[in-house]
Amino acid sequence: MPGAQRIGDRWRAGTGRLAAGGAVLAAVAFLPWLSGTDPALTVLRARSADQAPTPEQLTAVREQLGLDRGPLPHLLHWLGGLPRGDAGTSWVSGTPVLPEVMNALGVSVTLMLATLVVTIAVAALVSTRTLHLGARRLLREHRTGTGAALLAALPKFLLASLLATVFGVWLGWFPPGGWTGPASMVLPALALGVPSGAVIGGLLEHALPATFGEPWVRTWHAAGFPPGRIARPALRRALAGVLPQLVPSVVSLVGGAVAVEKIFNIPGLGRLALDSALAQDLPPLQTATLLLALLGVAAGLLIKTVRRGLLGPALRGGELAAAPAPALRRRRSTGRLFGACALTLCTIVLIGLFRDPSQVDTAARLLPPSLTHPLGTDALGRDMLARLGHGALRTAGVALAVTAVSAVLGVLLGMAGQAAAGLTEVVSTLPAVLAGLLTTAVTGPSVWGAACAVCLVGWTPYAAQTAALLEQERATGYLRASISFGAGPAHLLRHHLLPAVLPAVVRNALLRLPTTVLVLASLGFLGLGEQPPTPEWGRLLSENQPYLELSPWTTLGPAGALILLSVLAAAGSPVHRNTRRTPC
Known part of the structure; x- marks a missing residue:
């Protein structure tokens, strides 16, 4: 019977992959x-202008x-x-498609592997302190994750520009652009891997205290096991729930790092797909999309295999979970940090609302901060503080709506099990830019069209996380005991499954909120989303990114606002409370 169920699960997953790939x-x-x-007309203009x-x-x-x-x-x-x-010939250049696409795939995969190294290193640095402390004393307090939130809020294209300017142009340590050798991928890998590693590390940092609060850890601790012996299985158990985030967070960089590829002039697959889509050159676009989908499926299968290896030993301790685990309390410093960031952000926004964001003064272009213009002016002489204040509600509102919809869709599809696994693997590697092109073709360029595009691909991290947590939860002894005592699906969902899933998913969503703002901004920068002169935070970053070296204050305001927003999201996230109870 279990064998027949496994075959059925694989058949449903394979059907989902084929259906998703065919639809895309x-x-x-x-x-x-x-x-x-x-x-x-589009092809002719791309050929001859x-x-x-x-x-x-x-x-x-x-x-x-x-x-x-x-x-x-x-x-x-x-x-x-x-x-x-x-794979056909290009409609624009007339050259065979396959060699060009395979070269771009090789470049992107190489960059992805370098980014993966940076991501793992940053995630380890972010979560090391929690792991070290938890191995020596059972954590009963929830860490704020402020460091992870700060790093996760760094805009990738802004970080790429800064790295290229400082380490490529000023210091000359690495090539500022092009793809000429191993040194060429250092700066792009840092720009892509540091924020992604902060997201993964923040999720792991949040999962470790809950793991150290489980009964099996207390049992091992009381039995005299050394801290290092407890830390290894605890890390494996926490890592099993976080590992699926590597697929949408890192593998999707092969198709989603368009802005960074443009800044460093890297001939990658994401850039090729975007250029082909803009020129409506279907053969290379279809080939690139197919390779991205196959890459997502392969990565999903690899991650699933690694997870199963981690879950086996880790979950044997979960069978000891028969008593309520200790609640994780929030530190007082978290409340103070939350209040300070909220006060600072509200003050900036309120002062900006009393200023005119659309007044153009060509005589005041790119002025540095002063009493008249506390955050300086942009390339048209508009007050940056005014534009930051007026764009706050629209930026936060749209990003929150997109994040909420994506999280709800992810939880629902993640609970569908293997039926949605193939869909998640395929969609997780598709660039939001490609989804933006599809939605814009139907709705026209608008902020809500861009929001729909992000929702189309933004649910995958939450679906992968939900499926992983549910699989981990269903393998525990207390859940099987509840079923043996006659608990029905509704009882299990309400008292066991949802409490195990929702806090982690909400934490993930809040940690990804600044990333959602930046994805919406990148679509607007490409003409697919928010249109000028709307003062939206992400668009402010995109508009002023070319002036980073000449007038860095034009980007400091919106970048600082995003960092404050990310700290608020991390400090204000719900505290995880373990609701596992003895079935009786």
């Missing part, structure tokens, strides 16, 4: 027709590419050539 490829195939623009093509030229392009037949024949023809190793 079909959506990409329809992109030129969804956009409402003539694909022949001709602003006034003649009808004869457009007709010739349609006949050459067979655009009159519609998107479905193109998709079927492209799929038919894949078994022969033929």
